[in-house]
Amino acid sequence: MANVKxxxxxxxxxxxxxTALDVAKSISNSLAAKVLAAKVNGEVWDATRPLKGDVDLNxxxxxxxxxxxTFWHSSAHLMAEALEGFFPGMKFGIGPPIENGxxxxxxxxxxxxxxxxxxKIEDKxxxxxxxxxxxxRSEVSKGDAIKYFTEKDDKxxxxxxxxxxxxxxxxxxxxxxxxxxxxxxxxxxxxxxxVKLLNVxxxxxxxxxxxxxxxxxxxxxFPDQKQLTDYITLIEEAKKRDHRKLGRELELFTFSExxxxxxxxxxxxxxxxxxxxxxxxxxxxxxxxxxxxxTPHIGxxxxxxxxxxxxxxxxxxxxxxxxxxEGEEFLLKPMNCPHHCEIYKSSPRSYRDxxxxxxxxxxxxxxxxxGELHGLTRVRGFTQDDSHIFCQPDQVMDEFCKVIDLVMKVxxxxxxxxxxxxxxxxxxxDRSKYIGSEENWEKAENAIIEAAAQKGLKTVxxxxxxxxxxxxxxxxxxxxxxRTWQLGTVQVDYNLPERFELEYVGADNQKHTPVMIHRAPxxxxxxxxGVLLEHCAGNLPLWLAPDQVAILPISDxxxxxxxxxxxxxxxxxxxxxxxxxxxxxxxKIRDAEMQKIPxxxxxxxxxxxxxxxxxxxxxxxxxxxxxxAEFVERINKEIEExxx
RNA sequence: GCCAGCGUAGCUCAGCUGGCUAGAGCGACUGAUUUGUAAUCAGUAGGUCAGGGGUUCGAGUCCCUUCGCUGGCUCCA
Numbered sequence: 158m159a160n161v162k163x164x165x166x167x168x169x170x171x172x173x174x175x176t177a178l179d180v181a182k183s184i185s186n187s188l189a190a191k192v193l194a195a196k197v198n199g200e201v202w203d204a205t206r207p208l209k210g211d212v213d214l215n216x217x218x219x220x221x222x223x224x225x226x227t228f229w230h231s232s233a234h235l236m237a238e239a240l241e242g243f244f245p246g247m248k249f250g251i252g253p254p255i256e257n258g259x260x261x262x263x264x265x266x267x268x269x270x271x272x273x274x275x276x277k278i279e280d281k282x283x284x285x286x287x288x289x290x291x292x293x294r295s296e297v298s299k300g301d302a303i304k305y306f307t308e309k310d311d312k313x314x315x316x317x318x319x320x321x322x323x324x325x326x327x328x329x330x331x332x333x334x335x336x337x338x339x340x341x342x343x344x345x346x347x348x349x350x351x352v353k354l355l356n357v358x359x360x361x362x363x364x365x366x367x368x369x370x371x372x373x374x375x376x377x378x379f380p381d382q383k384q385l386t387d388y389i390t391l392i393e394e395a396k397k398r399d400h401r402k403l404g405r406e407l408e409l410f411t412f413s414e415x416x417x418x419x420x421x422x423x424x425x426x427x428x429x430x431x432x433x434x435x436x437x438x439x440x441x442x443x444x445x446x447x448x449x450x451x452t453p454h455i456g457x458x459x460x461x462x463x464x465x466x467x468x469x470x471x472x473x474x475x476x477x478x479x480x481x482x483e484g485e486e487f488l489l490k491p492m493n494c495p496h497h498c499e500i501y502k503s504s505p506r507s508y509r510d511x512x513x514x515x516x517x518x519x520x521x522x523x524x525x526x527x528g529e530l531h532g533l534t535r536v537r538g539f540t541q542d543d544s545h546i547f548c549q550p551d552q553v554m555d556e557f558c559k560v561i562d563l564v565m566k567v568x569x570x571x572x573x574x575x576x577x578x579x580x581x582x583x584x585x586x587d588r589s590k591y592i593g594s595e596e597n598w599e600k601a602e603n604a605i606i607e608a609a610a611q612k613g614l615k616t617v618x619x620x621x622x623x624x625x626x627x628x629x630x631x632x633x634x635x636x637x638x639x640r641t642w643q644l645g646t647v648q649v650d651y652n653l654p655e656r657f658e659l660e661y662v663g664a665d666n667q668k669h670t671p672v673m674i675h676r677a678p679x680x681x682x683x684x685x686x687g688v689l690l691e692h693c694a695g696n697l698p699l700w701l702a703p704d705q706v707a708i709l710p711i712s713d714x715x716x717x718x719x720x721x722x723x724x725x726x727x728x729x730x731x732x733x734x735x736x737x738x739x740x741x742x743x744x745k746i747r748d749a750e751m752q753k754i755p756x757x758x759x760x761x762x763x764x765x766x767x768x769x770x771x772x773x774x775x776x777x778x779x780x781x782x783x784x785x786a787e788f789v790e791r792i793n794k795e796i797e798e799x800x801x
Numbered sequence: 802g803c804c805a806g807c808g809u810a811g812c813u814c815a816g817c818u819g820g821c822u823a824g825a826g827c828g829a830c831u832g833a834u835u836u837g838u839a840a841u842c843a844g845u846a847g848g849u850c851a852g853g854g855g856u857u858c859g860a861g862u863c864c865c866u867u868c869g870c871u872g873g874c875u876c877c878a
Contacts, residue, residue, distance in 0.1 A: 260873095271805065358873030359804025366875045370804055373873065405812080414851090414869060470878060492878050526802050526876060527869095535877085624878060712835040739835065747839035761837055771838080779838055 160211040177204040178344060181216050191218045193348065194227040194341050201227065203294055203341040219380055229254035231292060231331075231343040232282075232352070232378040233261050238334035239281035240374075244268055249336070250313045250362055250371050257388075257639065258377030262360050264313065270372050275354040282352045282378075289347035290332040294340060299323035302337065313362065313371075351385035352378045395637040400690040401532040407695055407753065409686075409703070410533065419530040419537030421683060426703035429732065431540075431682050433701045435518055437570070437800065438542050438678065441563060447516040447544055452496035454520060458486040463656055464495040465592045469625050474524045493519035494650075494675055497545040498657040501671075506661040511671060512548035512556055518682070519543045533687030534642055540682045546674040547659065553649060553672050557608040564632055564645040564678045565612075570799060571689060571698070573634055576644075578614040580605055581622035581629040591625050593652035601649040602628045626652045627675075637691040644685055648675040696776065699755045700796040706733035707749040708770075711742050711761035719760045722770060722785055729789045750775060756792065 161180055162168045171180060177195030181188045181204070195204050196215035201223050208214070217224035233252035240263060241247055250262030263270070297305075299318065305328075306314040314337050318326065329338045331346055343349075353376060360373035379385045396402070404410045409427030416422060423431060439449070458477055461467040466474075470491065477486035490496065497515045506513065520540045529535050546556050568576055582602055583591055591598065605628050609616050616630075623629055632645040650673040653659075660668045679685040690697075699705055706726055710719040719735045726733040736745045742759060749757045759771040763782075770788055772780040783791070 269805075356872055357805055360874045361803080364875075366803080370874075372804070375873080418869075464878095466878065473876085474878085494878090521878085523878070528802065528804095528874085529876070531871090626878080709838090711837055714835080741834095741836045741841060742838065743836085744840055745838090750839055757838085759838065763837085773838060 159208055161208070162211070162213045164215050171208070173209075174207045176207055177202065177214060177216060180208075180214060188216070192216050193218055193221075193224040193343055196223065201341050203292070203344070205291070205344050206294065206341070226254040227341055227343060228348065228380070229259040229378060230338075230341075231346070232349055232376070233259040234292070234329065234331060234334060234336050234338070234342070235282055235285055235346055235349060236278070236352075236354075236374070236376055237261055237263075237336065238285055238332055239278050240270075241334060242281060243274065243278065244270070246310075248311045248313055251317070252336075258355065258375060260373050260375045262313075262362070262371040262373050264369070264371050270357055270374060272354075272357065279352050279354055282349070285332060286346045286349040286352075288332060289345045291345045292329050292331045292340075292342035294342070295328050295330070297326050297328050299326055302326045302328070305335070306337070316363075348380055349378050350380055351382045352376060353385060353389070392638075395639075398637045398691050398694040399532075400534075400636075400687040403690045403695040404533070404687075406751075407703075409690075417537070418527060419525060419535070421533055421536055421538070427686075429703040430686060430697070430701055434679065434682060434685070435542070437700075438518075438567075441566065442514075442516050442544070445514070445559065445563065446512075447514040450497070450500055450515050450517050452490075452493060452500070452517060452519065454490060454522075455487040456490050456496060458488055460495045460499070461488055461491075464492075464498070464653060465626065465656060466491060466495070469590075469592070475522055489522035490519070491521055491523050493517055493521065493541065493543045494545055494653060494673070495657075497543075498653060498659060498673075501545075501547055501659055502657065506547075506659075506671070508549060508661055508663045508669075511661060512546050512552055514544055514546045516542075516544035533683040534636065536681075536683050539684070541677045542679045542682065543675070543677050546676065547654070547661075547671040548674065549661075549663075549669070550672050553604050553674065554608055554611070556674055557604060557647060557649065558612055560647045560674065560676045560678075561608060561612045561614065561630070564647065564676075567645065567678045568632065568634075571692070573692060575635065577633045577641075578609060578616045579622065579629075579631045579633050579643075580609060580616050580618045581624075581631050582618060582620050583623045583628065584621035587621075591623065593626065593655070597651035597655075598628070601651055604649050605630050605647075624648055624675075626650050632680075634688055634692075636688055642684060642688055644680040644688060645678045646676065646680060649673075650675055695753050697753065697755075698799060699792060700799055702753070702755050703732065704734055704752065704754045705731055705792070706756045706758060707745075707752075707754045708733060708735045708758045708760060709742060709745040709749065710735065710737065711759065713739065715760045715762075715765060718765050719758075722758060722760065725785055726789065729793065731789065731792065746773065758788070 158170050159173055159175065160168050161171055178189060178192055181192045192204050194217045195202050196217060197208060197212050219225060219228065237249055237252060244265050246266055248264040252261035253259060302318050303315060306318065317337060327338065327340060328335055329340055329342055355375040355377060358373045359370045361370050362368040377388065407426065408424050409430060410421045410423050413422060455478060458467060474491055475489045477488050479486055500515055501513065518540050520538060522538045525535060525537055548556050583598060609630055627648050627650040629646050629648045631643045633641050634644050635641050654670050654673050659671055661671055663669045708719045708722055710716045716737055723733055723735050746757060753775055755775050757773040759773060764770055769782045770785050771782050772788060774780050
């Protein structure tokens with residue numbers, strides 16, 4: 158007999174050899190029908206695998222993250238089986254579950270898998286699913302595993318087996334398809350009721366650019382058709398809030414082939430939006446003791462040799478600009494820090510001057526591979542809300558924490574509730590990518606870890622994500638389609654101050670090297686605006702909207718009064734416009750709604766007589782009449798409440 | 802950069818397996834309409850079908866190539 162302990166603490170006895178599925182059945186058949194896998198002593202198992210001894214058992218269903226991944230992992234095997242039917246001799250790489258669905262990397266030989274094949278593959282998957290074939294687990298020796306895949310001539314699986322230890326290798330077989338797999342899997346294929354292949358993409362085997370490129374097929378499955386329909390609707394909704402689409406519709410920015418790829422052109426309305434964000438940051442930085450500076454867009458090659466950028470990225474960046482007479486070389490600046498270091502050096506510094514916080518909305522240019530460019534979120538020219546804080550070593554923690562506060566204020570003000578703070582450290586193995594001493598790196602890494610802990614941030618740690626000169630704390634936010642982007646960033650740097658031979662005179666009258674903190678709460682204005690647009694679906698908050706108020710006179714005779722209201726609003730620094738077209742009011746309202754203008758003021762006879770405005774709020778509708786002065790006061794208050 | 806797909810008017814899209822002079826809606830422009838909470842009516846202009854080359858009696862449609870866009874991969878100061 159075996160004691161099974163449930164998550165609620167209850168313990169029940171079962172005979173030896175009982176499976177998780179048996180346990181579920183003993184509770185209720187409806188539960189058993191939903192069980193996809195089980196967590197046994199903290200490890201995810203097949204629900205059909207016999208339990209051994211006393212265990213902690215947690216039955217996993219679609220509502221559990223592990224339940225879903227098991228579901229999708231099993232779906233990947235089923236898709237592989239379907240694919241093999243259509244593409245005999247196809248070789249298989251890996252087929253893992255991901256956040257939304259799963260993929261399988263395959264090598265179709267000289268054939269091509271394209272979206273045209275999706276329908277038949279989907280149909281085949283469902284056909285196979287209906288057979289309710291069991292996923293059968295078997296433990297195999299390394300020798301047998303190699304033998305099987307040698308016969309099948311699948312070099313990718315053999316490559317995987319090579320790194321596995323004998324005695325730990327398992328196969329799973331469903332229907333006619335056997336795969337090397339750790340598991341776990343669904344009891345049978347019948348759970349898979351709906352499937353959609355999403356797209357095909359190239360993917361290098363084992364993520365190595367030099368290795369062969371395989372075909373990655375993305376797909377998603379569900380336990381019922383409705384969930385799939387809902388998912389597709391969700392994707393379509395997400396596409397509507399794509400910032401590239403919104404940028405065009407709201408006339409914020411554009412791109413031109415002639416200007417060059419990845420180089421956004423900001424239209425008047427988009428520029429207003431940028432200015433609002435910049436002013437917001439300026440105000441907060443001024444209060445926090447930052448000093449604004451301006452530096453040029455290019456810098457001498459020697460500057461970047463000193464900083465280390467040239468050696469590290471010289472070949473992979475925009476190539477140098479040569480002066481016609483002197484033969485000097487200048488580079489478009491990829492970062493502002495070298496320039497700021499030179500500002501620091503422009504005058505001798507005392508410990509009394511520190512921390513020195515130099516801030517600049519600095520436009521930088523980075524060469525990105527053409528395939529990487531994406532709307533505003535990945536561009537070749539962008540403006541950072543950059544700053545470099547030069548401080549004494551014992552000021553690092555305090556300064557770092559203040560910066561975290563500023564980043565959090567930005568996220569809070571713009572209503573970003575879901576973000577991740579990522580501690581980006583060096584690669585654990587490959588240290589060749591980084592400059593500076595082991596000692597400095599350790600100091601910097603520890604400073605970040607400690608500051609994040611002190612601020613109570615929820616963090617994830619990623620190795621290999623550090624900048625080449627120092628570790629980072631990156632604030633990651635998702636776009637409409639679930640892609641993660643880095644927005645704000647804070648970095649501790651002991652290296653550049655040494656390279657630039659920065660120093661200050663301490664209280665001890667000795668020379669010391671300052672520590673540098675790089676930080677950009679927005680990250681870049683471009684990416685921030687891109688993600689912000691998707692976050693709010695283009696419904697910008699009142700304080701950021703390029704046009705805050707549209708004044709809509711009902712007919713010609715109301716225009717003069719409307720113009721007076723406009724004057725009043727402009728005097729109060731409210732961004733407003735009058736729609737003087739001879740159109741029905743319904744049309745004017747519709748156009749203003751489509752432009753997502755936060756407030757509309759409808760002006761007709763009634764308003765003129767009573768010296769009022771009829772207020773309509775975007776997305777909400779008619780709010781009734783109000784005096785113009787009261788309206789101004791109210792919306793100014795609305796703005797202040799957000800910004801303070 | 803790599804793999805796959807896409808590229809028709811300012812925008813969104815029709816144009817079947819090659820066959821008259823390439824269409825529609827929105828937008829723009831002109832005129833009429835003076836209007837009460839999400840589209841007034843009519844007319845006009847607007848296209849080297851991304852660029853180049855080829856196959857064919859004939860190419861928006863088929864092939865090659867360059868550019869751009871999309872989705873991934875790799876990269877990312």
